[in-house]
Amino acid sequence: MTTPGRAEPIAIVGMSVLFPGAPDLATYWHNLVSGVDAITDVPPGRWDADEHYAPGAEPRADRVYCRRGGFVDELAEVDVTEFGIMPAAVPATEPDQLIALRVAAQALADAGGADRLPADRHRVGVVLGRGGYLTPGLVRLDQRVRTASQLVRTLGELLPDLGADRLEAVRQAFTDRLGPEAPESSIGLVPNLAASRLAGRLDLRGPAYTVDAACASSLIAVDHAVRELADGRCDVMLAGGVHHCHDITFWSVFSQLGALSPSERIRPFHKGADGVLIGEGTGVVVLKRLADAERAGDRIYAAITGTGVASDGRTTSLMAPDSGGQVRAVRQAWQAAGLDPAAPGSIGLLEAHGTATPAGDGAELATLAEVFGPPPKDATADEPGAVIGSVKSMIGHTMPAAGIAGLIKAALAVHHGVLPPTLHCDEPHPALARTRFAPISAARPWPADDRQPVRRAAVNAFGFGGINAHVVLEQVAVTRAAQVYEPERVLRLTAPTPEAMAALLDRDDSAILAAGLDERAPAPAADPVRLAVVGPTAKRLALARKAVAKGDGWRGRGDVWFVPSPLLGPGGGKLAFVFPGLEAEFVPNSEDVARHFGLPWSRAVADATVGDVGRQGTGVFELGRLLDAALRRLGVAPDALAGHSLGEWTAMAAAEIHAPDEVDAFLAGFDPDALSVPGLAFAAIGAPAEQVLTELAGRTDVVLSHDNAPNQSMICGPEPAVAALVDVFRSRALISQILPFRSGFHTPMLEPYLGPIRKAAETYTLHPAALPLWSATTVAPYPEEPAAIRDLFVRHLLEPVRFRPLVDTMYAAGFRAFVQLGAGHLGSLIGDTLHGRAHLVVAAHSPNRSGLPQLHRVASALWADGAASDLSPLLGRAAAAPARTGRRPVRLDLGGANVSLDAETRHRVSAALAPRRAPATPPPRDVGDHGDHGTLGEQGLLGAELSALLRDATALASDVVSAGRRRPGAAAATHHTRATPGSRTTAVPGPRTTEPPRPAPSTPPSTCPSTPCRTSSTTASSSSPTGPTPPTAGPWSPAPP
Structure with missing residues (x-):
């Protein structure tokens, strides 16, 4: 089956996505195998469906006959401060650049993090597929620069009496709705910065550029990246595609081409497929040479063994797909892979381009029949020769990102050994019967067997204009353990009594596991007696039986939790999250948590250095x-x-x-040295605070800084004096030692250095705590008044930490469980304080275990003691909506310039435009109906802010008619022409006007940089017996996207 000339395989070692319904890779895979249809109606912020959606109406450039597609509006959030970008710069930056940055960073994290990149960053590059469409930032800029000027000019021509001041008020109101101008951020609208910004923020110094090959862009970006690696110029490459354009002009192109689905369903390879639905999204993969990835022990999703790129050349039409170019691209890729595509068992999954257009599907199926041959003789509907699918059936056509959406789907299928389904193909295209491929409607296992010894897939991406790309990828045999996290299973059982629990365990291990091992199911019934076992091996199950037999509580030893009488739950104790401060050890090792949940992972955490107050403090905070x-x-x-x-x-x-x-801004500008008090030292003393204070009686140079636990206190003062006291306590057989901190925190010695802190406290916008927050300074909940909070914020740094009294007080208030959220040994201080009293202490961080396994144990411990916890997100079922993180990501505005004034601005502008003359006499009834201009805000881009102005125009026309009738011998006027110095001769609407003049259409999408599109500007209305002729848009011919 192999042929000579096989290219060097390229490993996919990291991936991430943001596609409709999928904020991260785990959710994307879940949606793929579950057959989730993420197609929805267009969100209001993209374009106004009431204005543009007109199925069955006469075709027109501003009308579309479809309003369903794939959208990511609710998922488009980026923590820009993580990348050193201030939130104020976001509105003037193309959203797709920031989304690409987020997804690329997550892909690198999925590949093991930045630490696994080459030290020489010149060996790391990035190539992104991106189209030259009218993206949201460019649309808003075009509205600000072009449309606002045309609006004002047209109004001035129609109503020259308005004058420059009132026209400027209209222009200002219009542009204000587009957001603030930010000239310093306008560079963010340069298209190729999608790759450059990514390289700059992630410090990738190899090649960084974008490619535009229409719908094949992202697979061609992968082809470029593969060549960079094969040629030895780079050791790691990021490749992918980005598309976040849902502007109405983009939809207009597809509507005029008749490419959108009139049924508003995208059904690839269905015999009744009638068109495409537009989607959006971003996907990025991290690539390395396979040999390098294997040596490094990387987790390898799949290996790319061949890529092919070819164009159709001369065909009957630029827009008509041609199978000849597709055949050449596919064969080129399989030749590079050293494989015969027509050989039995050569392929198990073909992720097709599958646009669901009749011409596109027909041409692609002809290509597959020619290259891969007919179905094998033993193929059946249940066991086809190979499976064909298209992720477009779930997320729509993501244009330049379509290829990467398919590649990531295929790589996940190869990696997991599962064939995902395709939606809406219950009646397949007849031409499928002439191929070896068939669609499936539900996920199936994909084992490597005698028929297909290696799981192998291929991906198509065919672009408008005849550019075609194909990629072959296959399963990689595991030669060494990959350094990735595989979720641990958790056994959870409940029973009404300890005896009933013992009966549940008096069975074979397999029966026990079958009863309580499925974390994806709801938690077991709320019986009071609970058992949780993390990683339930035979040894741990034996330990569980012993713990249950004793009947006493067993919390955590050997990863077993048995609780006959839970501390928490309805009517029980309370749960507190407790955050540690600076500790003598700081091993964060929780990057896998950030990667799994798609949460921010700050470099400050990894860069934290023990003893460096600023850097370690920032790391502890993050x-x-x-x-x-x-x-x-x-x-x-x-x-x-x-x-x-x-x-x-x-x-x-x-x-x-x-x-x-505000916190992020403070941390970003915080000078770590500002709070380092020269010459001071801290020491930990193994004695209660009362004994330490007795020793310090009468001294002012050394003070008690921390009352931590019954047998641990801390002192601070000049280093020689502290060292001498350490010797004194050691002489009394009390463990004591100098600590690596020099800050002076929690002592009056810090007072002269608190300027930056006081300044920050004054600038904070403070609110009462969303849930009770206890202070270790006052040993009481925080106050609600902003002034009192600011005062406590500063006092906290000047007075001792009274943590032991705080724990005692909280216990008296009903708190029975404490979760430590951070590194260190804070939990042991709580345990020492509450020794002999019923309580639970569990740490969400362990220096000996990475973050996700530790979270399994925290959730299990809390569940066993009666608290609510859901383990399913640890198995890739994390919720799509981001949880509150303390630092709020910025929600990106993916809409264009759907301008409409708010009521206050509309009132202000209307007042400014009020005519400076006596009110006009109402026209006679026989003049005609002037229409309801109050609905204009729902008809055009000018919006409701012009309704008052149009009423003025109608009243002016009525005055003209009335005046004409009063002149002797004058006929009833139908229009009035007025010239003013420096203006054009302008026709003023007459009384039979039934439709107000409309603005020029927005610039159509520049889908081909070398072929600019044309628009017509609005012209003055011409005379007509029936009123003015509405402005007509000039012709324009879109180049293929």
Whole structure:
């Protein structure tokens, strides 16, 4: 089956996506295998369906006959501060550039993180497929520059008495609705910056550029990346595609071409397929040479073994697909792979271009029949020679990103050994019977067997204008353990009594696991006695039987939790999240949590250095926010928050006392050295605070800074004095040691250095805590008044941390479970304080275990003690909507320039435009109906802000008619022409006007950079016995997208 000349295989080691219904890779795969249809009606922010959707109406450039597609509006959120971009710059930046940055960063995280990239970043590059369409930022700029000027000019021509001031008021009101001008950010509208911005923010110094090959763009980007690796110029390449254009002009092109589905369903390879639905999205893959990936122990989704690119050449039409070019691209890829595509078992899955247009599907099926041959003799409907699919049936046609959507789908299928279904193909195209391929309607296992020894897939992407791309990829045999996380299973059982639980365990291990191992199902019934076992091996099940037989509580030893009487739940105790501060050790190792849930992972966490107050403090803060967000994804809801030392700042953010972007801005501009007090030292003393204070009596140079636990306190002062006291306590057999911190926190010695902190506190916009937040300074909940919060914010740094009294007080208030959200040993301080009293302490971070396995244990422990927790998100079922993270990502505006004034602005502009003359006499009844101009805001881009102005125009015309009738011998006037210096001769509408003049259409999409499209500008209305002739748009011929 192989042929000579096989190219060097390229491994896919990381992937990420943002597609309709899928904010991340795990959700995308879940949707693929579950057959989720993510097609919806167009969101109001994209374009006004009431204005443009007109099925069955006479064709016109501003009308479309379809309003359904794939959209990501609710998912388009980016934590731009993570990449050093200020939120204020976002409105003037193309959204697709920021989405590409987010998805690329997630793909790198999926590949193991930036630490696994080459040290020489010149060996890392990026190529993105992106079209030259009218994207949201460019549409708004065009409206600001061109449409606003045309609007004002046209109004001036129609109503010259308005004058420059009132016309400027209209222009200003119109442009204000487009958002603030940001000249310094306008560079963000340059199209090729989609790749350049990514390279700059991620420090990738190899080639970084975009390619535009219409719908084949992203697969051709992959082809370029493969060549960079094969030629040895790079060691790692990012490749993908991005498309986030749903402007009405883009839809207009497809509507005029008749390519949209009149039935508003996209049905690839269905015999009744009638057109495409437009989607959007971004996908990125991380590529390495296979040999390099295997040496590094990377997780490999699949290997790309061949790519092919070819054009149709001369054909009957530029727009008609031709199978000749497609055949050449497919054969070229299989030749590069060293394989015969027609050989038995050569392919198991063909992810087709599958646009669901009759011409497109027909040409593609002809290509498949010619290259791969007819169906094998033993093929049946249930066991076809190979499966054909198209993800467009679920997310729509994502244009330049279509190829990468298909490639990632195929790679996941190869990796997981599952064939995903295709939707809406219950009656297949007749030409499918002449191929070896058949669609499936439900996911199926895809084992490697005698018929197909290696799972192999191929992907098509065919672009308008005849550019074709094909990629072959296959399963890679595992030669060493990949350094990735595979979810642990958790056994959960409930029973009414310990004896009943023992009976449940008195069975074979297999029967026990069958009863309670499915985390995807709802949690077992709420019986009081609970058992949870993480990774239930035979050894751990034996331990569980022993724990149950004893009948006492067993919390966590050997990864077993047995609780006969839960502490939490209805009528039980409360749960607190507790955030640690600076610790002598900081091993964050939770990047897998960020990657799994698609949450921000700040470089500050990885860069944190113990002893460096600023950097470690920022790392502690970011890690705490990450774990807080992850636990909330698991359905864990605390009753209150608290913090130790600087952990109280993290708790304030989690309680939403101040806005996350204000915290981020403070951290971004924070000078770590500003809070380092020279010459000071901290020491930990193994004695209660009372004993330490007795030793410090009468001294002012050394003070108690922390009352941590019954047998742990901390002191601070000049290093020689602290060192001497350490020797004193050691001489009394009390464990004592100098700590690697020099900040002076929680002592009066910090007072002279608090300028930046006081300044920040004054600028914060403060709110009462969203849930109770306890202070370790006052040993009480935080106040609600902003002034009191600011005062406590500063006092917190000048007074001792009273953590032991805080824990005692919270316990007295009913708190029985404490979850540590961060690194260190804060949980042990709580355990020491509550020794002998019923309580639960569990850490969401462990220095000996990565983040996701530790979250399994936290969720299991809390569930066993009666709290609500959902384990399914740990298995790839994370909710699509982002959980509150403390730092709010910026929601991107993916709409264009659907301008409409709010009521206040409309009133202000209408008042400014009021005619400066006596009110006109109402016209006689026989003049005619002037129409209801109050509905204009729902008809055109000028919106409701012009309705008052048009009423003025109608009244003016009525005055002219009345005046004409009063002149002797004058006939009834039908129009009035008035010239003013420096203006054109302008026709003023007469009394029989039934439709107000409309603005020029927006610029159509520039789908071919070398072929500019044409538009007509609005002209003055001409005389007519029946009123003015409405402006007519000039012809324009779109180049193929």
